[in-house]
Amino acid sequence: MTLLYTDPLFLKHDTGMHPEKPDRLRAITARLEKAELPKKCAAGEYKPLTEDAVAKLHDAKMVKLVKQAAERGGGHRDPDTVVSKDSFAVALAAAGACAAAVDAVMKGTEPNALCLVRPPGHHATPGRSMGFCLFNNVALAANHARTAHQLTRILIVDFDVHHGNGTQDVFYEAGDVMFFSIHRFGMGFYPGTGAADETGKGKGKGYTLNAPIKFGTSRKDYHAAFRAALEKAADTIKPELVLVSAGFDAHAKDPIGSLGLEVEDFVTLTREVLGVAKAHAKGRLVSCLEGGYNLEVLAESVQAHLEELLAFKP
Numbered sequence: 001m002t003l004l005y006t007d008p009l010f011l012k013h014d015t016g017m018h019p020e021k022p023d024r025l026r027a028i029t030a031r032l033e034k035a036e037l038p039k040k041c042a043a044g045e046y047k048p049l050t051e052d053a054v055a056k057l058h059d060a061k062m063v064k065l066v067k068q069a070a071e072r073g074g075g076h077r078d079p080d081t082v083v084s085k086d087s088f089a090v091a092l093a094a095a096g097a098c099a100a101a102v103d104a105v106m107k108g109t110e111p112n113a114l115c116l117v118r119p120p121g122h123h124a125t126p127g128r129s130m131g132f133c134l135f136n137n138v139a140l141a142a143n144h145a146r147t148a149h150q151l152t153r154i155l156i157v158d159f160d161v162h163h164g165n166g167t168q169d170v171f172y173e174a175g176d177v178m179f180f181s182i183h184r185f186g187m188g189f190y191p192g193t194g195a196a197d198e199t200g201k202g203k204g205k206g207y208t209l210n211a212p213i214k215f216g217t218s219r220k221d222y223h224a225a226f227r228a229a230l231e232k233a234a235d236t237i238k239p240e241l242v243l244v245s246a247g248f249d250a251h252a253k254d255p256i257g258s259l260g261l262e263v264e265d266f267v268t269l270t271r272e273v274l275g276v277a278k279a280h281a282k283g284r285l286v287s288c289l290e291g292g293y294n295l296e297v298l299a300e301s302v303q304a305h306l307e308e309l310l311a312f313k314p
C-alpha cells in the first residue's frame, strides 16, 4: 500500500488569482476519488512542523517574515509568492506531512508515500521564500531523515520542470544528501540556475547533479537524459531513502512549463525512481507534490504517478 497524505487545510493557502491555487488540489482529489484510489491507500497521519524545526533549516528571520505576513492578514514574499492569513499554518502543515511520511516509510509498515501538499517547496532557499514556495518541504523532510533517523545517504529526485534551486542551495555542501534535478533550462526560463556544471562544493562536491533540458527536446531524449543521470546519482549515493520533488509542469499542456511530456512519461519516471528505491533503499520512497498548473493534466498525471506507487512490489 501507499500512504497518502492529504488535508483540506492545504486548500487554505489562499493565493487569489494565481496559477498555484487551491483548485489544483481539488482537481487532484476529485480525480483520485473518481478512480477510487484513496481507499486503496493508507491514510497518512501527521503533525505540523514547529516553527523551531523549520528554523533549523531556514533562517529564523525568513520564517518570521512568513509568520508576520500571515498575522497581518497576508502579503507577498516576492511578486509571485503569496502569503495569506492561513499560509503560515498551512506551510508548517505541508512540511509536517512530508516529515511524517519519512517517519512512516522508515518504520516500514508501508514502502512508499505520496504527499499532496501545498504550498510547494523546492524553490525556497535557506534564506528566502520564492517561486510560489514558502518553506522547502522536501529539504525539511530530508533533514528530518538525517536527524530523526540518522540517515547518511539520501537521494532527492526533482522532475519538476523548474530547477529546484532552493533544495540545491540547502544541500550544496552536503555529502549525505544527493540532489538530482532534471529541468527546462535556458532562454531565461525560471529560476535560471541548474546548469550542468553546478555539481556541489566542499564535502558536497559531486553530490549535486543537474540535467538541464532545452525547450523542444524530444521525449525520447528527455528520458535518455533522465535515465543516465538517475543511474549516476543512485550509484554515487546508494540511497537509504529516496525523496521525490514531484512536479508535473513538464507536461506539454502545462501553461508554465510546456516541455513536451505526456502523462505516460510520468509513469516511466515514477517506475525508474521506484527501481532505484528498490535496488538501494528497500523500496523506501516519499513523493512530495511540487508544480503542475493545467488542472486536468495535473490530476491525470498525479493519478498515473500514484497508480505506479501503489503497484510497487518490494
Ligand SMILES: [Zn+2]
Pocket: 160, 161, 162, 247, 249, 290, 291, 292
Ligand atoms: Zn515547477
